Amino acid sequence: MHLSDTASAIVSIGFHGLAFAMVLYLISVGLSVTMGMMGFVNLAHGVFAMLGGYVLTSLMKDQGMPFPWALVGATLAVAAASIPVERLLYRRFYGGDELDQVLLTIGLDFMSVAAATYIWGPLQQPLQPPAWLSGPIDLGLQHFPAYRSFLILCGAVLVTALWLSVERTRFGARVRAAVDNLRMAQSVGIDTSRLFMATFALGSGLAGLGGALGADLLAVNPGYALQNLVYFLIVVAVGGLGSIRGPFFAALLLGITDTASKYLAPEFGAFFIYALTLAVLLWRPNGLFGRA
C-alpha cells in the first residue's frame, strides 16, 4: 500500500506526536495528581524523570543489564528514592506558602544539575536500545521506527492499567476521595499521610519510567529537569490539576502540536505550543478537565 505525500505527512506527525505524548503523559501524570491532591507545587518533578533516564543508561552500559530489566530497575529505583524525599522534605511544606514550595523545588532542580554533572559528567547519555528495537519495522501503511512503536505500545498499556486502577481499585477510590475533598477523606478514616506517600512514590516511579523510556526523545543530560519543566507544566496546566485523564489529552495535544510544528514549520520553534497553551487557558483557565 502506498500513501500519498499528504497522507504520509499526517501519519508521520501523528505517529511521532503520539510517541512524544506517551512520554509526556507518563512523566506528568504524577505531577498532576500530587499537585491536585496535596496542593504542592513540585517544580522538581523532572528530576525523577531524569533520574530514571540515568539509572536506565547506567544499568545497561555499566552493568550490562538487558533493556527490559533495566527499565524495571529504573522505575523501582526512582520510586524508592522518592519516598525519603517526600518524608523528609516535601511533607514539611504541605499546606504551606506556595512561594516556599517553589523556592524549595526550584532549588532542588539546580542541585540536580550540579549533582548529575558531578556523577555522570556534562554530556548527554545515549540510549542504546537492543537490536530487536532498532531500525524500522513495516506496519503495513508505512515504515515506522521500532523503538517508538514499542514506546507507544508500552504507553498505551500503562495508561489503561493506570486508569483501571484509579477507577476500579480501593486505592484508586481513596486517591479520588483525597483529591476531591481532603478533610472529608480524613474524617472517614483514610490515612492520607500514607496515601500521599504511596501516590507520590507511584507518580515518581512513573516519571522515572517515562524518563527512561523517553531517553531517546528528551535527551538525558544534567539540565534535564529545567529544560523540560515547561513541557511538564503545560501538560498539567492544560490538562487540569488532580486529573488522571486531563493530562493525557493535554499530552496528546502538546505532543502532536510540537511534532507538527517541527515537521511543518521548524523555523517557528516552540511558538505554536505556547500559542496553543495560551488559547486553551484563556478558554478554560482551569484546564481541559479541571474544576472551577
Add this chain to the structure above:
Amino acid sequence: MAFRRVTIECLCAHFALIAAVLPAAAQTIVKVGLISSYSGFVAQSADEAQKAVDLYLKEHVRDLPSDVRLELIRRDDTSNPEVGKRLAQELITRDRVQLLTGIVLSPVAAAIAPLTAEAGVPLLISIAAAGAAIPRMSPYVARVTVTLWQLGYPIGKWAAEQGGKKGYTAVSDFIPGHDSEAAFTKGFTDGGGQIVGAVRFPPNNPDFAPFVQRIRDAKPDVAFLWVPSGPQGTAMIKALNDLGVRQAGIRIISTQDLLPEEELPNMGTAPVGIITSGTYSTAAERPANTAFLTAWKREYGEKVIPDFLSVDAWDGMAAIFDLLKASSGKFTADEAMAFFKSWKNPDSPRGPIMIDPETRDIVQNIYIRRLERQNGKLADIEIATIPMVKDPWKEFNPPKL
C-alpha cells in the same frame, strides 16, 4: 601533568624574581589564555582538544628556549558566548595575557573577536569554530582549524558530480550549521544539483526524529546533514537508522562533524558507507599522523580516540610554540600576528597546512572520506583529496572597500 608542572615552575620563577637575592637568569613568562567549552553541549569536543593540548605540552615543553616559560591559563566558557566574552575580558585586563587561543564554539569566537581588536590581543582559534567571516571582525584573529565553507562547498560539488540531482539540507540552527548549509547549497547548485528542501533543528540535544522523518518523506537523492561534533552524531545516525532513511535510497552526506572518531564505536554498523568531507582521519597514512597516534596511545591508551578537534588543537599549540621559539618569548601583538600570517607546517598529522596571509584563515587539504570497516573497526577512509583549499566564502565575498 605537564600543564601543572609548567605552572608550578612559573610560580617558582616569580618568587625567585621577587626575592631578588640571586642574580636570577631573566625568565620570560608568556601568558596565554585558553578558552574552551569544558561544560555544556560541546564539552566532548573540548575534552578531545584539551587532551591534545596536554599531550603537546608534555611532548614539546623541552623544545622551548630555556629562558622562556609558557603559562597557559584555562577558562571554561560553559558553551555560552556571554561567559566566553567575560572570561576573555578578565584574561586580557586582569591576567594580562599576551595571546588568546582555544574556542570550541563559533558564537564564542564571534563574541570575543571585537575585544581582540579593542585590546590588541591576538586570538588564535585552535579548536573548532565556523563563522567564515570571523577573521574579518578583527585584524587580531587568525584560525588554524577549518571553516565550514572549506568542508561544505567541495562536498556539495562532489555530491552533485556523483549524480545527485535533488538535495536536502538539515543543519543545527547556529553559525556552523548556517555556514555549512550555505556552503553545501552553493557547491551543490554550482555542480548542477537542485535543493528541494531545507530544515534547521535546535542546537542543544534535539529529538531528531521529526526532522529526519521530514527528509525521508521528501525523498531527495542526497541529504546533507550538519550536527555539532560529539554524541549528537550518534543520535542522528540512530534516527536515520530507525526511520530507514538510507534503506529508502537517500544518500547521506556530511562533514567530519557527523562522524567524530571517538563516537564511531557507539554507532554500530549503521553509518558504513556515509561520505563526509574532513581535514583529518585517524586512518590517514601519513608519517606525521602515525607519530601523533603513537604519542597519543602512549599517553591515553587504546580506548581514548583522538579526532579532528584534537589535531586542530595540536596544530594550534605547534603554532604558538613556533612563535615562542622564533621570538624568544618577546613579541608584540602585531609581531605575533605577522608571525601567524606566514606560519606554515608542511607536516601536520592532517597533511600540509598554512595560514593565508591575506585572510588569516587556514589553507589545507580537504579529504573526501567513506566510512568503512577496517580491521573490525569503523574508519574514515580517504577516497579523494582536494589539495590546498582556501576558504571559498572569502573568495565569493571579497571584502568591501
